[in-house]
Amino acid sequence: MDYANLYRNKKVIITGGLGFIGSNLARRLAGLGADITLVDSLIPSYGGNLYNIKDIESKVTVNIADVRDAFSMNYLIRGKDYLFNLAGTLSHIDSMEDPYTDLEINCRSQLSILEACRNNNSDIKIVFAGTRGQYGKVDYLPVNEKHLMHPSDINGINNIAGEMYHMLYNDIYSIRAVSLRLTNTYGPRHQMRHPRQGFLNWFIRLAIDDQTIEIYGDGKQLRDFNYADDVVEAILLAGANDKANGEVFNLGSGNPISVVDTAEKIIQLTGKGRYKFVLFPDDKKKIEVGDYYADYSKIKVLLGWEPKVNMKEGLMKTIDFYIKNKKYYWA
Secondary structure (H helix, E strand, C coil), X not given: CCCCCCCCCCXXXXXXXXXXXXXXXXXXXXXCCCEEEEEECCCHHHCCCHHHHCCCHHHEEEEXXXXXXXXXXXXXXXXXXXXXXXXXXXXXXXXXXXXXXXXXXXXXXXXXXXXXXXXXXXXXXXXXXXEHHHXXXXXXXXXXXXXXXXXXXXXXXXXXXXXXXXXXHHHHHCCCEEEEEECEEECCCCCCCCCCCCHHHHHHHHHHCCCEEEEECCCCCEECEEEHHHHHHHHHHHHHCHHHCCCEEECCCCCCEEHHHHHHHHHHHHCCCEEEEECCCHHHHCCCCCCCCECCHHHHHHHCCCCCCCHHHHHHHHHHHHHHHHHHCCC
């Protein structure tokens, strides 16, 4: 589907807009001529970073607000054509240590956002960012959208609820909504301060700094990865196409790779670092899901999406970005 002109002059709001995926989406939408509002709390550990919108500051409006603030969302949602709902906490470990914050942001706030839409702008189109974590330990591979969801942590449970709220409001209140169940996403503008939002970004940091990457267990667990530009493409296609309304879609790569092979690729491309195997910490072992990779044929058939950036190319772009911009992400 060609959406080159669809977003021009459209009023778009992105929650989590200063974060990793949100800022990459904003940069793409700026190139398409959209009228963009970014909402972000800038809580330090969550990944929002004003440097992420360097060079497009004049093309976006930034509102420092928390999606937990219903009054702000009631106001901000008015008059918008599209809501790209990307705000949320991503850490599986954090959700187990602080379940109430995860509940507030990934569950209650999603309901509050939908109520803001129902009461103030029922014509808006919403794309919600779900997660592979909703599936938990899988029964078969590759995982399609019909796979049962039995998450292994609180973050997964709350994301299921957030997604189901969106589907309910689509079905009952005719507020057009679609959910994308994202797999491991990587690329420029990801937070690099800690490893709690995915291991790949942390592996890249350690390699760039010529440090040792610790791999839990035997490192043979399989994962699939999507480069940020491919994820942005999926989000824009889902927003543009009303055939997606009320649907959930997996994203994936079609090329699963083990954790240890991922580390070896990163070390090879940076020319630095090393890895060693260590025992799983108890807290992480309890929620480890084992192998995961997705069947993304549904979104390929219905919306024409498939990943374009292979892992070597994506890693090279990512590593190059962080080498050049290290001081804005390490501190």
